[in-house]
Amino acid sequence: MIRFVCLLFLIAPLYGQDRMQWFQHDKFGMFIHWGPYSYLAGEWKGQQIPVGTEAEWIMQRFNIPVAEYREMAHNLNPVQFDAKAWVALAKATGMKYLVITAKHHDGFAMYASKVSKYNIVDWTPFHRDPLMELSQECKKAGIRFCVYYSHREDWDHPDGFGNNWDYPRQGKNFDRYLEEKSKPQLRELLTNYGPLGLVWFDRGMDTPEHTRQFVDLVRQLQPQCLINGRVGSYGADLMGDYQNMNDNGMPTGGLQEYWETPQTLNTTWGFSKFDQQWKTPADVIHRMVEIVSKGGNYLLNIGPMADGTIPAASVATLRGVGEWMQKNSESIYGTSASPLADPNWGRITVKGDALFLHVFSWPADGKLRIAGLINDALEAHPLLDSANRLAVSKSYGTTLISLPVRPINSPDTVIVLRVNGTPKAEPTVITQGSDTPLLLDYSSAVTSGRAMKRFNRDGGFHIAKWMGPSDSATWQVLVSQAGQYHLRIRYAAGAESKGDRYRISVGHQVAEGQVLPTGDGYQYSTVDLKTLVLKSGRISVTIAPVSQLGHNLMFLHSLELVPDGPIMVE
Numbered sequence: 001m002i003r004f005v006c007l008l009f010l011i012a013p014l015y016g017q018d019r020m021q022w023f024q025h026d027k028f029g030m031f032i033h034w035g036p037y038s039y040l041a042g043e044w045k046g047q048q049i050p051v052g053t054e055a056e057w058i059m060q061r062f063n064i065p066v067a068e069y070r071e072m073a074h075n076l077n078p079v080q081f082d083a084k085a086w087v088a089l090a091k092a093t094g095m096k097y098l099v100i101t102a103k104h105h106d107g108f109a110m111y112a113s114k115v116s117k118y119n120i121v122d123w124t125p126f127h128r129d130p131l132m133e134l135s136q137e138c139k140k141a142g143i144r145f146c147v148y149y150s151h152r153e154d155w156d157h158p159d160g161f162g163n164n165w166d167y168p169r170q171g172k173n174f175d176r177y178l179e180e181k182s183k184p185q186l187r188e189l190l191t192n193y194g195p196l197g198l199v200w201f202d203r204g205m206d207t208p209e210h211t212r213q214f215v216d217l218v219r220q221l222q223p224q225c226l227i228n229g230r231v232g233s234y235g236a237d238l239m240g241d242y243q244n245m246n247d248n249g250m251p252t253g254g255l256q257e258y259w260e261t262p263q264t265l266n267t268t269w270g271f272s273k274f275d276q277q278w279k280t281p282a283d284v285i286h287r288m289v290e291i292v293s294k295g296g297n298y299l300l301n302i303g304p305m306a307d308g309t310i311p312a313a314s315v316a317t318l319r320g321v322g323e324w325m326q327k328n329s330e331s332i333y334g335t336s337a338s339p340l341a342d343p344n345w346g347r348i349t350v351k352g353d354a355l356f357l358h359v360f361s362w363p364a365d366g367k368l369r370i371a372g373l374i375n376d377a378l379e380a381h382p383l384l385d386s387a388n389r390l391a392v393s394k395s396y397g398t399t400l401i402s403l404p405v406r407p408i409n410s411p412d413t414v415i416v417l418r419v420n421g422t423p424k425a426e427p428t429v430i431t432q433g434s435d436t437p438l439l440l441d442y443s444s445a446v447t448s449g450r451a452m453k454r455f456n457r458d459g460g461f462h463i464a465k466w467m468g469p470s471d472s473a474t475w476q477v478l479v480s481q482a483g484q485y486h487l488r489i490r491y492a493a494g495a496e497s498k499g500d501r502y503r504i505s506v507g508h509q510v511a512e513g514q515v516l517p518t519g520d521g522y523q524y525s526t527v528d529l530k531t532l533v534l535k536s537g538r539i540s541v542t543i544a545p546v547s548q549l550g551h552n553l554m555f556l557h558s559l560e561l562v563p564d565g566p567i568m569v570e
């Protein structure tokens, strides 16, 4: 028995990795926001949801009384709904997982729920369970079926979070909502729809205790099912399996964790008849490649209409994306982040010893330049024309490929470049502008040990997870102006890090500091550490904890070397 338990502890971390494999491989999923708000389509009694804001929030935006919203919900009757066609569209687009709103903030269940009659089967003339039909079609098509569940926010339940126009905040018993509705419904979803790829929680719980209850429920019922980061409060450390970026949260470099960016085809998640700001297939392809080139997943939303029709403009865009994906998906699935800096002609994804060069804008001189690649190039060809071997050369650290005269597959022609071994990049050298500080942040850092580049869920990035002297971050810096510099550090830290010592070496000089807590969350503050005299030339800068700690040192935003007044001439 003891041996068995020990074995479990040994394999548990590996098991977690194993759970992430499909997610890391698949890259591209379909998000679906669909509910009674789709019937209102952005309009309530002549008032409109402005384009650019979220139509699924209509109940809250216009403080629609529960009784009236419930009355409206009887009208939902998606007679055009065709699970097979929806899943076929996702598949033809190249999407590998599908996440649908089982319950959004309005509290209405889009599946057969025994917990509350306020669901599509019992409450509407439709009497069918779209989630059951979709889960079955997904299974047939080899697409992972997943659900979105609004676990905290519920504007229908008297004790749920968010509706203070019908139910004054003071009278609420939030735990009663969790026990009566949120957890039992999640239990139904985890029991009745086969294996779920992931549960996409939203508007996370305020306390770690509440978050833990939801994480535990998923782990208990479906240990392989992934949990997104929004299960818990955005200001706290991650309790799910991966992080969600916000819409514009694009890292400038590869993060060292799993993440996904949700985006929508126009500017609302739920259907709005007013919003015609559709992305084109080129927009979507470029966004997807950008995200995948930084190591993330792309979850792309459609907002079907109340009758079950997917807006024609959405279908057209997805078909365009699908056309590209049918030919080029090898450069997306199973790839990882590029170690190279963003080129100006497009983006790069990596698989084994191959670089996929995604050319968005065709160089006028017909030469594709790749800076900072250490490896030797073996051969290059267009992904769609493997017989066409392209000339490759290297000059002053830049790899040059002679391109065909015209792009083969706009808006993204993929060139495959094979190299000797895993692609590696020359370390980024931080250079100096005139009188501006040298900024050493996550994007140009090389981490070692347990130190990791992470997303902070308020929309920023930092280095964290370091706990001892061998967990460090290093930068290469080219000082072109000798002189006096102020060394500054910018970080956030919790109470447990108070007094923790860290050491920064700047070339041969050393500075030490002690962590001052900055409060909860990620409120970075800047501390002046030391004045240094630097000669011109290349130096490396390294920061690490001084001793072994039982916890994270700090959330390091950046180091700065700020030139002090007029620059001395050497």
Ligand code: JFZ
Pocket (backbone or CB within 6 Å): 054, 056, 057, 202, 203, 234, 245, 246, 247, 262, 269, 457
């Ligand atoms: C949430 C929902 O409120 C919204 O209706 C939709 O379902 C969307 C996918 O998720 O909205 C959010 C939540 C978090 C961020 C942005 C929108 N965020 O962290 O930037």
